[in-house]
Amino acid sequence: MYGFQEYKxxxxxxxxxxxxxxxxxxxxxxxxxxxxxxxxxxxxxDIFFEPASDDEIILMASYCQERDIPLTILGNGSNILVADAGIRGVVIAIGEPMAGIIQQDDLVMAGAGTRLATLSSWAANHGLSGLEFASGIPGTLGGAILMNAGAYDHCMAEVMVLTEFLDEKLQVSAVVRQEHQFAYRSSIFERRCLIITRACLQLTPDEPQAIIARIADLNQRRRASQPLELPSAGSAFKRPAGYYASKLISDCGLKGCRIGDAQVSEKHAGFIVNVGKACATDTRRLFKYVRQVVADRTGVTLEPEVRFIGDWQHWEPDGDQG
Ligand SMILES: Cc1cc2nc3c(=O)[nH]c(=O)nc-3n(C[C@H](O)[C@H](O)[C@H](O)COP(=O)(O)OP(=O)(O)OC[C@H]3O[C@@H](n4cnc5c(N)ncnc54)[C@H](O)[C@@H]3O)c2cc1C
Known part of the structure; x- marks a missing residue:
């Protein structure tokens, strides 16, 4: 029998x-x-696990709860910065083995591990509109619901009917419509430790060719403006009320600013990119530096959109987490 800190x-x-x-x-x-x-x-x-069913999640999560082993839930890892020291305990990554799509009329039920790009193109091919905005977001359905992912003036909140999850006691539960408490890049799942397993979305019938054309247009706009050729986690900071983070950063002369191999993208100042072998410490230091400079020069405090995950205890020797 293991207790946290005792296991290898x-x-x-x-x-x-x-x-x-x-x-x-x-x-x-x-x-x-x-x-x-x-x-x-x-x-x-320490341990990385990709479950294929709710039962496997419950087995693993209850094992961790009984032994006080920390548990981290992830999707496709496209909105996170993991510490150089890694993640203690068990990571449950809800991905491809928990993907799947079924349809009844304009309602679509999908597994939390389904990629947004897959869901968006599946919907387009089945003549269902509403997920065009999501086609270029490289996350899973679960990760997108948690942070109410959005782009081009649309977001997950507009299409969500029901989300099924495992609660803190690992009981199957669900929220419907307003119970998601969606707000800008946030939902009830941000504030509670819940494991999203599947969800039901309501889409709108339309001509497949028209939907596919809209997706192609949005993807073209994304390719033209974002540094998709370099590793990143998308927008580094949330949009502060009344401003655009990328404009604030750019106006402060921070485009191209670099710590180690972490760099404020020269193409889009809202992105921090890994131009080589960036480590997590340098990357987080760059987040902190950008935040500091923007706050000093404009008075606006930027809040990271990217989530810092794992063992960050000793990343900053002065203890200032930024
Ligand atoms: C090039 C690029 C472009 C991007 N463009 C956009 C964009 O236009 N709009 C946008 O909103 N985002 C964008 N992102 C960010 C990211 O893709 C989204 O936030 C996405 O929704 C994250 O999903 P994920 O599965 O990768 O989640 P992860 O990064 O794995 O996790 C994010 C958070 O969700 C939690 N989580 C994930 N799955 C579950 C689950 N099943 N149950 C409970 N909690 C879970 C994790 O604990 C974590 O806190 C972009 C990223 C990149 C790299």
Missing amino acids: SMDLLSDLKRLLPLAGSRLSADEPMAAHTSFRIGGPA
Whole structure:
């Protein structure tokens, strides 16, 4: 029996393999998170697990709860910066094995691991409009619901009917419509530790060719304005009320500003990109520096949109987390 801090990841792995005999390569120890994040940055997770069912999530999460082992839930890792020290405990990454789409008329039910791009193009091909904005967002449905992902004046809140999740006691539960408490880049799931497993969306019938053309147009606009050729986690900061983060950053002369291999994109100042082998510490220092300069020069405090995940305890020797 392990308690947190007492385990070694390899011992934990062999214990978990007994619990989840069918997990195979979906369960690993000391897994480099750089391989699972769009930033291509991040140290090892003690245990990394990609579940294929609610039952597997419940088995793993209750194992962790009973032993006081920290648990981190992730999707496709496209909105996070993982510490160089990695992530202690168990990461449950809800991805491809938890993907799937079924339809009844204009209602679409999809697994939390379904990629937004897949869902968007599936909807287009089935003559359902409403997810065009999401086609270029490289996250999963679960991650998109949690932060009410959005683009080009549309967001998840507009199409969400119901989200099913496992609550703190690992009971299956659901929220409908307004109960999601959606706001700009936030939802009820941001404030409570819940595991999103699937969701129902309501879309609007339209001509597939028209929907596909709108998607192509948005993707073209995205390619023209965003540094998609370099690893990043999308917009670094949330849009402050009344301003655009990228304009504030650019007006402060920070385009191209660099710490190590982390750089404020020269193409789009709202993005921080990894131009080589950026480490998490340098990248977070750049977030902190940009925030400081913008606050000093404009009086506006930027709030990171990217989430800092994992063991950040010793990243800044002066203890100032920024
Ligand atoms: C090039 C690029 C462009 C982007 N453009 C946009 C954009 O236009 N608009 C936009 O909003 N975002 C954008 N993003 C950011 C990102 O893709 C979205 O925020 C996306 O919704 C994150 O989903 P994910 O599955 O990658 O979540 P992750 O990054 O894995 O996780 C994000 C958060 O969600 C939580 N989470 C994930 N899945 C679950 C689940 N099943 N249950 C409970 N919690 C969960 C995690 O704990 C974490 O706190 C962009 C990113 C990149 C790299």
